[in-house]
Amino acid sequence: MINLKAIKGKNGWIFACLIIVTLVSIVISMTVGPAKISYGDIFQCVVNTCNSPMQDMVIWQIRIPRVLVGLVAGMGLACAGAILQNVTRNPLADPYLFGIISGAGLGATIAILILPNQQTLALPLAAFLGALFSVVIVFGIATLLRNMNHLLLTGVAVSFMLGSISHFILYLGDPFATNRVIFWLMGSLTRVEMFHFYLIAAMVVITLLTIFALHRQIDALLLGDESAESLGVNVNKLRLILLALCAAVTATIVAYCGGIGFVGLMIPHIVRQLVGVTTMPLIIGSALVGGCFLVWVDVLARSALDNVEIPIGIITSAIGSIFFLAIMYRTRKTG
């Protein structure tokens, strides 16, 4: 069923390298963190039993969930970005441009103000609902406008609208809640646990399986709506399914990790330079590079500064923007 030929051929060695780099990244990143645990102890902990309950807690309840959630969140965001860019044929498409982060922010704001003592459940749930709410509004308005090309513009407008509602609620509410919402929006993997990994991983697997099933139709879409329709593709239905899928995976990631910008926009552009625009290699490459990228960004977040954790969204945006500009510059010169 899965067309492996699509990712074989000249790209084969690239994928082999990416898989090896990803696996090595997972292993190395587990050894980095503010708690001082030797490599030997970590190895002992993973393959056998830990030397102390403290090490057991740090490795199994904090570090491994963080690395794994970082991996699948990076995969999910990069895939969602790649799908959106191919489906809308817009290089600027990014899951966050649909107002997902503003919607999640509004949900988080309401949860933090109304249920300050129920953060474990209420915060991710409200953020998830807020993110879905924004996507539904964006789709609704774009459908009313009868122009799916206006999807991104609608997303930008809805993003500003939901953002202003959040700011107004925060201004009228507890002054300290503002801090919490702002820091929450900067993104972090500090609070994640294994359950979140299973949930996000399930969403990413569903996304990948859907892409494997529909990759030919998506490739047809790259030729233009009319060409795709002449090839027998139901363009509107396909676009709606894929947009809903991207929204669901991004909303789940945002709910547990907060705002992690630029991954969805940047990674597919990098991967396109490596493996081209065809959907299958692009999605698989984006998943591997995105996962690897976020694992390393989280390593930086927890170890770059002494005694202080850096919000992950700051690093993704900082590295992402510079890298992105560099790639554009390089493409301009060669292309």
Place this chain on the structure above:
Amino acid sequence: MASGNYMKVLSYLAVILVSFTATKALATNIKHNLQESTPLPRIIALSPHIVEMLFTIGAGQQIIATTDHTDYPAAATKIPKIGTSSRIQLERVIELQPDLIIAWESGNPSDELARIKQLGFKVIYSQPDTFEDVAKELRLFGQLTGHSEKAEEIADKFLVDLSNIKQQFANKSAIIGFYEVWSRPLTTIAEGSWPQQFLDICGINNPFAQARVGYPQINIEQVLQANVGVIIQPLAKKQTDENSYNWQKWPVVPAVKHQQMITIDADVIHRMTTRSLSALLDLCQQAEKSRQYYQQADS
């Protein structure tokens, strides 16, 4: 015979004295051993005001980690830091294995604290919104850290000092004051904020006390209309005058016209600890000077 009886009585007395001393020594020893066998809790304090309160009640040595900006007393600067008020390094918390974590309810990240609790650590919240809360929390921290006696003593003294200041400035004529929290945008205070109680005690009328939010942003037009007699500018040590609002542009405001500007130490007035009373007294005394200035000007 008689001397024999005396000797007997004396020897009984000696035995009683020795056994009494021995019993007392034993009791002291047992008490001492008991204290040694139940060591005082090791604490992570996640805010500068909590650290300061713990030092005040004599529990400073039990703090094993804290967050950034913990700068008082001087000994507190040497405590290892495990994050900021808004981000905590969970791995370090687990590594340090504290007996107790005291967190700032509104300032620390609630989701990370929920995770810390989930991992099995004991978390106690601090949220002093009024002077009375400071006394209450001093007592609570005393019970939790094994310094009840000293904490009770300090809390009692704090409340007595507070009551004395309240009495001293109770029946003063009201003076209208503007409290400048921040200059860009111009932000003040209202009911429900920590500094409002300072104005209430010092007899300073806040024209914006009834605003809907604790820290409202204000249009300068509203200040011009309010007939403000004193302007209060809390200034942190690291902050320069340039950060304050340029009031000299508005001589129409009585406080500017008569140069009734009050500067107070922001680090002291905005930290919910026993030191806040020195800021309270300072503010009340400066407001009293302004009051006398206007009374003399009127007469």
